[in-house]
Amino acid sequence: MHHLVASCISLLIFLLTPSKAKHNSTYNNPILPGWHSDPSCTRVEDVFFCVTSTFDVFPGLPIYASKDLLDWKLVSHAWNRESQLPGYSAGTEGQQLGHYAATIRHHDGIFYVICVYLGAPAETGVLYTTKNPYDDSAWSDPVTFNASSIDPDLFWDDDGKVYTVLSGITLQEIDVKTGDLSDPINIWNGTGGVYPEGPHLYKKDGFYYLLIAEGGTELKHSISIARSTNLKGPYESYKHNPILTNRNTDEYFQTVGHGDLFQDTNGNWWGTALATRGGPSWKVYPMGRETVLFPVTWEKGQWPILEPVKGHMTGWTLPPRTRELPGEGPFNDDPDVYDFKSGSDIPRNLVYFRVPREDSFAVTRKGLRIIPSRGNLTGIPGNDDLSGQKGLGFIGRRQTDTYFTYSVVINFEPKRIGQEAGVTVFLTQENHIDLGVVLLNSSHKDESPRLYFRLRTEATIVDNLPAVPAPRQPVKIIPIPHSWVGEKIRLQIKTINETHYGFSAMPSTRPQAAIDIGSASAQLVSGGSGTFVGSLVGAYATCNGVGSGSDCTQGGEVYIDRWRYSGHGQVIE
Known part of the structure; x- marks a missing residue:
């Protein structure tokens, strides 16, 4: 039965699966309602930043900021002027080409958004940078690179070298100033699901963890993980993969996948992913793929545990609610x-x-x-x-x-x-x-x-x-x-x-x-x-x-x- 979130929400009783995480707060998904697919997020001091896919839409690659993980302010777009990619839009024929899944990261005072543009003149990797994510004009013209696939990640190793991982799953060293790339090497094939994509690398407790999406961005969508003590592998697949999916369930949120993980200021881990509201019938979902939030339990030396995605969630203590953020854009739920x-x-x-x-x-x-x-x-x-x-x-x-x-x-x-x-x-x-x-x-x-x-x-x-x-x-x-x-x-x-x-x-x-x-x-x-x-x-x-x-x-x-x-x-x- 469907429940409408309205003023009577306090009267609704939700039956929830027992959690492996410590539950101190409640909230509702999606945190970015409306079309916000392929989310990638990071935290800088006490502010969380997310970017989502935009394909043919301009301006593209919206940057959202939040201090509480629930109220998200649209503070800029990484792609906001024709001169950044002159002629690309006019040369793009398809209805779902353009800027595919991006990754946002912060390193040494600089924000990076790395992405692949599909369309004219060719499949092109793009890397936008800024020191001020609250200002459209501060986003750079992109450094371009020859992308061998889509969904690039950006990862700084302890020795200062920078790597990108793309769908496939292939690893390459990248020069973020020139776009020069080393030869790609395959580091994991996933668990056998179709379209291993959306990779993200994390280093924790001496392990390199590799998070990917599998199964296609449909009802079989899922998130899997592997780890290695060496960046270039071999990677050990987690025996309980996938670590997150709603496939083969009757949950209203389906197609859950393409996730990213990050920590809050208390050291607790969270994750975002895309999901579609429409249930397993998957017939009526005009808002498309939206962004959901889930708590993550990640003990030292252990595999992370991701909470199943539902409409009503419980999780770690959330930061205090506030809308005190710089920038001129509206919050996503503003009228x-x-x-x-x-x-x-x-x-x-x-x-x-x-x-x-x-x-x-x-x-x-x-x-x-x-x-x-x-x-x-x-x-x-x-x-x-x-x-x-x-x-x-x-x-x-x-x-x-x-x-x-x-x-x-x-x-x-x-x-x-x-x-x-x-x-x-x-x-x-x-x-x-x-x-x-x-x-x-x-x-x-x-x-x-x-x-x-x-x-x-x-x-x-x-x-x-x-x-x-x-x-x-x-x-x-x-x-x-x-x-x-x-x-x-x-x-x-x-x-x-x-x-x-x-x-x-x-x-x-x-x-x-x-x-x-x-x-x-x-x-x-x-x-x-x-x-x-x-x-x-x-x-x-x-x-x-x-x-x-x-x-x-x-x-x-x-x-x-x-x-x-x-x-x-x-x-x-």
């Missing part, structure tokens, strides 16, 4: 209340799908201006001007709650047929649900073109491998009442339940006149073409192909204000 006043910046938690075209988004006296992209949210693969690789007229934020309401007020006066602006639940260009205001020819011969609401879905496939064709969803078109013409319109997305979104519209000053446009299943944005990512909700503008080159015909820009996102509850069991 959005953005009015885009002239002179303000675009909030740090808003992102784009690929690097946007220059000047496509700007805060003006009329609100956030979106210049429409000629390609719509789906685009035409292989067409340079319509594929979306050069940027879409779309801006969004992660869906971070099972239950939420998202809305914007749009100021939109289209002049040409096909010009459109609206809101969307966006997984990839192949899986999204859009509610748009669009100028179309009237169904009556004698009438001039008029504005319509159009609710349509794009979902070529749903479910996970083997993917299945999505049931065809009829396009719903409703004429906008003549009495609304000339008014700003509020468009709204609200979760009806755990599995469906509801879409509605209303005049911005007359919410009582709201029209229910329709609903759509969250399964349309679960898995499919986006098994590695999670849903964004946001606003878009397009001219649906009208124009030439990459440009729409003149006009069709939209102005956004009163951007609101509020979470209403999380399902965790």
Whole structure:
């Protein structure tokens, strides 16, 4: 039975598996709700820092900071400007390429984020550095290297040499200033599960411990470990592997794997991993792979013991709750209340799908201006001007709650047929649900073109491998009442339940006149073409192909204000 985390949480009784760790505190997973896959974390003094995967999304590689392991502030992005990787985004065709799993580490006053970028011009290792993780501009242009695989780790040995371990599992010495690499050597093959990946090295009590993910990032996902007294092996596999998995269970949190371990200021060990909320049926999980926290018992000379991941956890005493952190970004569970006043910046938690075209988004006296992209949210693969690789007229934020309401007020006066602006639940260009205001020819011969609401879905496939064709969803078109013409319109997305979104519209000053446009299943944005990512909700503008080159015909820009996102509850069991 599912339990909604709400004000009545204290009345819920959770039946928990007996723990091997000392239990002094309770908390709820996920600690980073919404799409936050492949987490890597480290601690510097009394602050914990985490980075997660972003693939095609820009800015990428978000850096979160926390003093209490529960409240996470978005303080910067390691990849935050086109000049760091010029042309890479526009040259990337796939829906789930870009920045794969990163590792964050700190050494001698410098933060390092090492990652592999998949896409154009080739598979490229990237290493970003900074002395100030609270400032986007402080992140360096990357040192690049010839990556032989993905998921690079970064490890400093006692002699000062630096190593990277990549999926495979291969070890190479790396020069962090030049990217030069030694020849790779295979140091462990895992326990036999498919895709040994996501490696992390730790040295403790005279042993080198090697933590990896196995089984693929699906229902068989798991974490295994091995150790050696020599960095280059041979490595002894733990006889009780995997040390963490929820496979073959009926837990609501599934696909648990790709973990990282770190200590708090009291010397207690913790771990983070990715997980998917959806249960073993694994059908509806629009937020994709999220970040969970678990306590770890790691006695001297012993193998670590990782607590099984659940929605309601008990563990070591957590640091005191506090939000006193530097930086300007929001905390991950903050609501959005953005009015885009002239002179303000675009909030740090808003992102784009690929690097946007220059000047496509700007805060003006009329609100956030979106210049429409000629390609719509789906685009035409292989067409340079319509594929979306050069940027879409779309801006969004992660869906971070099972239950939420998202809305914007749009100021939109289209002049040409096909010009459109609206809101969307966006997984990839192949899986999204859009509610748009669009100028179309009237169904009556004698009438001039008029504005319509159009609710349509794009979902070529749903479910996970083997993917299945999505049931065809009829396009719903409703004429906008003549009495609304000339008014700003509020468009709204609200979760009806755990599995469906509801879409509605209303005049911005007359919410009582709201029209229910329709609903759509969250399964349309679960898995499919986006098994590695999670849903964004946001606003878009397009001219649906009208124009030439990459440009729409003149006009069709939209102005956004009163951007609101509020979470209403999380399902965790």
